[in-house]
Structure formats: structure tokens, C-alpha cells
Amino acid sequence: MPPERIIAEGVEVALGERLLDARPMDGGCIGEVYGAELSDGTSVVAKVDRAGESHLEREAYMLRYLREKSGLPVPEVYHSSEVLLLMEFMPGGRNVSGAHAHAAELLAALHGVSSDAYGHERDTLIGSLSQPNPWTSSWIEFFRDQRLLYLAEVASEAGRLPAYLRGRVEGLAGRLGEILEEPERPALIHGDVWGGNVLAEGDRITAFLDPAIYHADPEIELAYISLFGTFGEPFFRRYAAFRPLQPGFLEERRHLYGLYPLLVHVYFFGGHYVGSVEGTLDRLGF
Secondary structure (H helix, E strand, O other): OHHHHHHHHHHHOOOOEEEEEEEEEEOOOEEEEEEEEOOOOOEEEEEOOOOOOOOOHHHHHHHHHHHHHHOOOOOEEEOOOOOOOEEOOOOOOOOOOOHHHHHHHHHHOOOOOOOEEEOOOEEEEEEEEEEOOEEEOOOOHHHHHHHHHHHHHHHHHHOOOOHHHHHHHHHHOOOHHOOOOOHHHHHHHHOOHHHEEEEEEOOEEEEEOOOOEEEOOHHHHHHHHHHHOOOOOHHHHHHHHOOOOOOEEEHHHHHHHHHHHHHHHHHHHHHHHHHHHHHHHHHHHO
């Protein structure tokens, strides 16, 4: 079925409106993304997954969870199924250069949302890849088994992570207890804060998109931001005013935690990300 027809049927059933127009938009790696104009004059964003492989229901769940549990600005979900996600059109553009301080305030508040253990009440997604989230009392154990070892396995099985690098990741994972200490408490994280997933107007963030939520050491969120240059020094300075950065994060742990998103990118894209994983392992002495 053409995506326009899927959107039109979903709009009529879920919102009681007619679809006037649907135009492709830039999006992540989950489904086909469209900007849709409705008969009542409103705009919505539609994600279509005709192959049924993008787990749109999980994305809808994550957005609803963030709206319920936090003050993070995320789109409201109007309708969700395995083939269609309809959500609020959020204003703003990709230029976030003036909004680093506001982003820090929002994420520091998000990281104040805690739980009794690491993981989540259900598995989530990063991109279209499943994120296993069994409740685990130890962050070191969770990060070892559900992030490093899990991604090394799936990236290796996809044929994108060479065997020798998988072995080095496994060697590092086996010695995490010598490198990390248990954090004070779990924190809810967005999980995928790169530039394509943030919208801003001037000095205000208007939306965080495409979450990959779970409860974690919040430093893993900061490491992701540092790795991809999503925000710069003004962000970290403002964030530290609410949640001081602990010794060793900038020197070592941001590189360690950056391995997870790098392995995710190896799984999806291969290429130069393999070299980035190797370079990180070299830096960490593994």
C-alpha cells in the first residue's frame, strides 16, 4: 500500500480528518517520515513502516513515557500502530547553537528522574535496533552485558565488526569493574541526543526527537553529546551547575561510554566507525 494511503487512512480513523497533502521529510533510520497537512489546517508528522521492521509502537511508547514522566519537550503521539505513527509537528530548526544552556537545563532535569534499578520496564530502541533493558541492580553489569557485549555480538553477526575488535571489546567488558564505580543512582536518559534529534528556536530548545530511553548512568548521555559534538562548552558548564561533573569523566569515562554509540553506528553503517572503535580501544589501553 502506498505510504500516502496508509497515512490518509490513519488520519481519518484516528483524528477524523482528511489528508490534504503528505511530503517526505528528513528523518532518522526509523521508517519513512512525512509532513502531513490535514483538512482542519493542522500539520502532523507521520512515520510509515510498510515492512513492519521499525517497531513504531516502541517509539510511540518512549515518547509517551517521556511526556508522562518528565518535562522534556517531545511530540505528542496521536496514533500508533506497527505501520503508522502520527505525532505532533514540533516547531524549530536544526540550528541549536544558541540553545546549549537551555538544553543543559532540560537534560539535567530529565536525569533527575530516577528508578530502583538500571534498565527499563520494557525493551526500547536505538534507531531501529532493539535495546534490551532487563532491570539490573548493578550499572557495571548492565553496561557490560546489555550494551557493550550485546552490541559487539550483533555488530559482529551483521558482518561489520571484525572478530579481533570484538575480542578487544570483550576484554574491556571483562575488566569494567576496575575502571568504573557504581553511580549514585539510575537516571532516565533520552539516549540518542545528536544534532538531528534536537530542534531549537533562538535560545530555546523546542523538541527532542527519536528517543532511545532507559535508566542509566547519566554520564553515558553526556558522553554521547561529547562524541558527536551535539552541544559544546556552554552546555557542559550549565549542566554542571545542576549536576556537577565527576572527576575522570572528561579524561576517561566519556571515551569508554562513547563505545556504545560507536558500536551502534558500526552495526548500522560500518565504514569509518570501525576505525573509531579501534581508536577508542587504543586510547583505553585495550
